[in-house]
Amino acid sequence: MQISRLGRTVGLAAAVGALGVAGCGGSASTDSPAATGSTGGTAKAAGAPSGTLVVDQSFVDKGIDPGHEFTPTNNMLVKAMYDTLVTFEPGKTDPVPSLAESWKGTKDAKSFTFTLRDGAKFSDGTPVTSADVVFSLNRLVNLQSSGAFLLDGVTVTAPDDKTVVVKSKTSNPALLRILATPPTSILNSKVLKAHGGTDAKDANKADKAEAYLQTASAGSGPYVLGAAQQNQQYTLNANPKYWGEAKGYPKVVVRNMAAPTQLLNVQRGSNEIALDLSAQQAGTLKSNGALQVTTDASVNIFDVEANMDSGVSPTGDAAVRKAIRLALDYDGYAKLSGAGAVQAPGVIPSQFLGALPQSDAVKQDLDAAKQALGGKSGIKVKLSYPSDATPNGVSFASVAQKVKSDLGKIGIDVSLDGRPAVTFLKNYAAGKNQMSVSYWGPDYPDPNDYLVYAPGAPGTSRANDNKYTKADAPDLAALGEKAGRTLDDAERGSLFQELQRGFNKDSPYFPLFQPAQAIVGSKNLTNVVLDPTYTLNIPAVGGN
Missing domain, CATH: 3.10.105.10 (Dipeptide-binding Protein; Domain 3)
Incomplete structure (x- = not known):
């Protein structure tokens, strides 16, 4: 996993698209509890947009099982359907509460204790517990797939239903930010086990849940999977049992489109975002009053x-x-x-x-x-x-x-x-x-x-x-x-x-x-920001 991003995510054949602009790096607490976030919400926030959001991207698609994926395309999709212990706000890199409402780290950065929030539920209505966290993170490690290296030397335990302890063999001040990445998403362990999933040491051979997760989601995020045509198109629908405040569009369609087609689509469509235009292509749209165009430096x-x-x-x-x-x-x-x-x-x-x-x-x-x-x-x-x-x-x-x-x-x-x-x-x-x-x-x-x-x-x-x-x-x-x-x-x-x-x-x-990177979206959209971790934070995209 450490040769180069070219080798990791390109599949040794095609290049990865731009990852986007990050916010300034900052400090998450390592010796005191983090601020507590929202502990609940409605399925749809007041003022949330209606209609369908359309996102065009040139796919690098390895599937949407969090335990196996590690590409910009799949990070974006997984972020919409699954939650992690901590998360990032759009374009930022400071960890904030998500499934964990607070955390406390030891001074040597070898151990972090997370307290899970009350009221968080999976899309089938069952509560998120510490057992699901342990299962999900152990499964990631034992699958030995693309994102497993993120948790090298890490063990996870659950003293009780609301507490998770993550320990690293070595001091790891980066661990909080790692736990906001999509491969560390938390899955419904009961659903996974019912469809052949396992977090056992031999999960790389015994786990059979990847095929199921390409047809259905098993997370607690703002969206559930509606339809999936790998390497072609994904449809996401709002999760009616989402525990938080849903601010995004009720339906999102993410399509695999070449850049020239994206250039045409974003001009013809509404509630539309193009992720892969070159700086030169984006520059031709800056005079279009119906669009918002952002061009700046990539994190690559x-x-x-x-x-x-x-x-x-x-x-x-x-x-x-x-x-x-x-x-x-x-x-x-x-x-x-x-x-x-x-x-x-x-x-x-x-x-x-x-x-x-x-x-x-x-x-x-x-x-x-x-x-x-x-x-x-x-x-x-x-x-x-x-x-x-x-x-x-x-x-x-x-x-x-x-x-x-x-x-x-x-x-x-x-x-x-x-x-x-x-x-x-x-x-x-x-x-x-x-x-x-x-x-x-x-x-x-x-x-x-x-x-x-x-x-x-x-x-x-x-x-x-x-x-x-x-x-x-x-x-x-x-x-x-x-x-x-x-x-x-x-x-x-x-x-x-x-x-x-x-x-x-x-x-x-x-x-x-x-290199330069560009993101173009319909003028009415909000939070149209290329993200260093999620490519595009779909749940945060709103409209007016």
């Missing part, structure tokens, strides 16, 4: 990555890495994506806790780049990239061609090696690529997700793929470990900034840009 990052092994690549030489860093035309890369794209000052996107300010961004300096080479000549490097992927509408080939041009200005001869994503990722994971154009999108909106960049990061990660070991940068390795276990968000953010400044001095990573 394009970068160049070098191999630290001198036996594999000339980029094992620190002087060559310094020259490359200074030779890249960072402003030019952002322009490849269009209005709204920005240079990436570090590996953490600008919307998250720990991001570097633009004042820390590396600037092109060709004279300094040539000086860094110290007269070395005849340097040749092969630049690999996935030739069949265009995340956020940006072609890897166009980025690679520009890298070749930039480095050619300082005498580095770059040969381009475009391959199908499946081949590119195989070589990438094996550490065979000399240099790569790559891409990263967040698994969850917390800086700990970016510790895979740290020297010697454990598991299958960018650190190992690029042969970046603790011996290469022991101080940065120690800094990454400290940042990952620090509890206070202000201190943690500062540590992650310090870590990235170290990367910008010398590392195998060359962050390029956060």
Whole structure:
């Protein structure tokens, strides 16, 4: 799960769409109870819209079983039908109450105790209990599917019907944000068991509920599944037994549409949202008074990555890495994506806790780049990239061609090696690529997700793929470990900034840009916001 978002969610063949804009990273309480949220509500709030909301997206659809899914499309759908212990408001990254009305964490961030709210019910009317939470989270882990890594080293127990204790083997200040992600959704354990579901250790072989969950929902969220045609269309209907305050449309249709079709549909329809238009396509609609158009920077990052092994690549030489860093035309890369794209000052996107300010961004300096080479000549490097992927509408080939041009200005001869994503990722994971154009999108909106960049990061990660070991940068390795276990968000953010400044001095990573992303919706809609975790928070979309 830690190679790259390209490999995790693209299915090794097609690119993931933009994930959206996050709010500022912040701090959820780790040593005092959280604020208590609403403990009940009506099936439909006063002033809730009527009619049907239509959402067009280019699907990456692995199905809507929370235990198996982990794509932007399925995150959006699962969020609408299921609740998690905590959640995020549209476009934000601070945990707020959901099924848990409060929580308390230990000072070492190894244990969190959640108190479930009264009145929460599943769509069949049965109460949500701690047993359902334990079942759902254990099932996620034991299915060993896409999202299981989120709870690595985590155990879940229930002292009573209203209390859940989540423990981590190691300090994990990111755990609260992880528990707001759709794979950690809470399912009706009785319904799942009746349809072949299990949370046993052998769930990866014994669980038979995935097929059922593609035809019916078993959650407590604002919507229930009406109809499902995988990779084509999903219909969601308002849950009449929803425990909270339903503010969204009574019916939602989510359709798989290519971007050109989305461009036409959003102009012709009403109560319509298009999620996959390029910045250029969205720009053509800004004068349309019937539409709202938002174009800004994605939380995804394009970068160049070098191999630290001198036996594999000339980029094992620190002087060559310094020259490359200074030779890249960072402003030019952002322009490849269009209005709204920005240079990436570090590996953490600008919307998250720990991001570097633009004042820390590396600037092109060709004279300094040539000086860094110290007269070395005849340097040749092969630049690999996935030739069949265009995340956020940006072609890897166009980025690679520009890298070749930039480095050619300082005498580095770059040969381009475009391959199908499946081949590119195989070589990438094996550490065979000399240099790569790559891409990263967040698994969850917390800086700990970016510790895979740290020297010697454990598991299958960018650190190992690029042969970046603790011996290469022991101080940065120690800094990454400290940042990952620090509890206070202000201190943690500062540590992650310090870590990235170290990367910008010398590392195998060359962050390029956060591509532009766009969301277009009918003018009357509210909360039309691309979301870093849910793609689009469907239950929050209202109308007037």
